[in-house]
Amino acid sequence: MFIAFCIGVCIFGALRLYRYDPLPHPEVLGKRPWSIGSFLVLPAIGLCINPLRILYDMLANDGAFFHATDYTSLVATEHPVWIDLAMHLSQLMGFVQLSFTILLIVLYFQHRTSVPLLMKVLYIGTLAWICVDFWIYEAMDLEEALGEAYGSKEIIRSFIAAAIWVPVFHLSERVRFTFTRQLDPLAAVIMAPPVQESDSPPPFMPS
Numbered sequence: 001m002f003i004a005f006c007i008g009v010c011i012f013g014a015l016r017l018y019r020y021d022p023l024p025h026p027e028v029l030g031k032r033p034w035s036i037g038s039f040l041v042l043p044a045i046g047l048c049i050n051p052l053r054i055l056y057d058m059l060a061n062d063g064a065f066f067h068a069t070d071y072t073s074l075v076a077t078e079h080p081v082w083i084d085l086a087m088h089l090s091q092l093m094g095f096v097q098l099s100f101t102i103l104l105i106v107l108y109f110q111h112r113t114s115v116p117l118l119m120k121v122l123y124i125g126t127l128a129w130i131c132v133d134f135w136i137y138e139a140m141d142l143e144e145a146l147g148e149a150y151g152s153k154e155i156i157r158s159f160i161a162a163a164i165w166v167p168v169f170h171l172s173e174r175v176r177f178t179f180t181r182q183l184d185p186l187a188a189v190i191m192a193p194p195v196q197e198s199d200s201p202p203p204f205m206p207s
Helices: 003-016 036-075 081-110 115-139 141-146 152-171 173-178 187-191
Strands: none
Touching: 003 081, 036 081, 036 141, 081 115, 115 152, 152 173
16 A cells, blocks of 8 residues: 555655756757767766666566565564654655656756756765765664664765765756756746837938
8 A cells, every 4th residue: 555655655756856847048949959069978877876776686586576565574673663664764865766757857858947857856865865864874773683784875975966966956057058958948938037128219321
């Protein structure tokens, strides 16, 4: 039941985000988008690999991810309620990461204007979730219960990715000129400020 709830929430959220349609940067209005090239190929490759990695993690160990909420019945713990909540949160975040990444793949190759902001959300959100997950793991002594240490490499990798790509998607000219398309192509025309006419009379032209 909870897994069905997670899937429903993710589908609803993905559809809402797909319709998120910000205006392009003023300097690119009316111009064709640049192709996805140069350094923007690297995030594209990462996006395409991420769903496969997430699905692999979900299906590993005979689909242990889908039975994570049974943890308290299998391992003795002093915090059964909190660990049960943590396992539910972990399941929800797994589905959120999967759906968000698939959505970003679609938007990325459509050159949508929402990509720069959503990519920053992806990198910052991934780092924040890994830090929270690590804190939960340590606070509840899951290392002792499971006999497995939390991988610090994931935290370091996510921190480096956020430190590199968040400024790039915020400041890069190539990003501004690549992601210029909107779901509603007329929105930019409608919202563009009108050209202001000068109040001064036209210059005198001798006949």
